Amino acid sequence: MPSFDIEVKIMPRAGLLDPQGKAVGQALSALEFESVGDVRVGRAISISLERPDRETALADAREMCDRLLANPVTEDYEVVVESAS
Amino acid sequence: MPSFDIEVKIMPRAGLLDPQGKAVGQALSALEFESVGDVRVGRAISISLERPDRETALADAREMCDRLLANPVTEDYEVVVESAS
Numbered sequence: 729m730p731s732f733d734i735e736v737k738i739m740p741r742a743g744l745l746d747p748q749g750k751a752v753g754q755a756l757s758a759l760e761f762e763s764v765g766d767v768r769v770g771r772a773i774s775i776s777l778e779r780p781d782r783e784t785a786l787a788d789a790r791e792m793c794d795r796l797l798a799n800p801v802t803e804d805y806e807v808v809v810e811s812a813s
Numbered sequence: 814m815p816s817f818d819i820e821v822k823i824m825p826r827a828g829l830l831d832p833q834g835k836a837v838g839q840a841l842s843a844l845e846f847e848s849v850g851d852v853r854v855g856r857a858i859s860i861s862l863e864r865p866d867r868e869t870a871l872a873d874a875r876e877m878c879d880r881l882l883a884n885p886v887t888e889d890y891e892v893v894v895e896s897a898s
Contacts, residue, residue, distance in 0.1 A: 731850070737822075737857045752858065755881055761873060765816070765861035772822045772857040773837065776850035788846060796840055 729778045731812035732785040738798045738805045739770035773797060776812060785809050814863045816897035817870040823883045823890045824855035858882060861897060870894050 753767035779785040838852035864870040
């Protein structure tokens with residue numbers, strides 16, 4: 729069965745407070761990086777998956793996000809499926 | 814000054830143990846997702862930055878990773894610079 733590399737990016741939903749991002753932004757300013765605007769911190773998850781085809785891999789990856797990986801109230805996610813090299 | 818959206822992806826270095834990824838992989842298996850292989854969990858950080866040009870934005874973003882965002886011993890990072898819409 730073909731193997732796929734799933735790349736998931738989970739970010740705090742736009743408009744919601746992101747205290748971790750705010751802390752990172754303040755730390756960057758303290759390090760004298762100028763003109764740092766909004767900073768948001770989320771999670772990047774890579775999953776290797778054996779599925780018959782790309783569509784099944786994408787559907788399963790989205791279900792993983794809905795059921796486990798992302799918080800549906802506070803987070804948005806993006807899924808990218810690549811064929812494993 | 815033009816504004817850029819910086820997308821940083823920080824992942825545990827290949828070959829190093831990733832306990833968080835292992836825990837997520839086991840949780841996915843417990844939810845009856847089949848054939849889940851290696852899972853790795855890292856951080857996704859988005860930063861909006863005002864810089865004169867794309868090259869300066871990229872150089873500053875890489876310096877942020879080296880000095881604050883990533884652990885140079887245990888993590889690898891990728892930086893993507895996009896013009897803010």
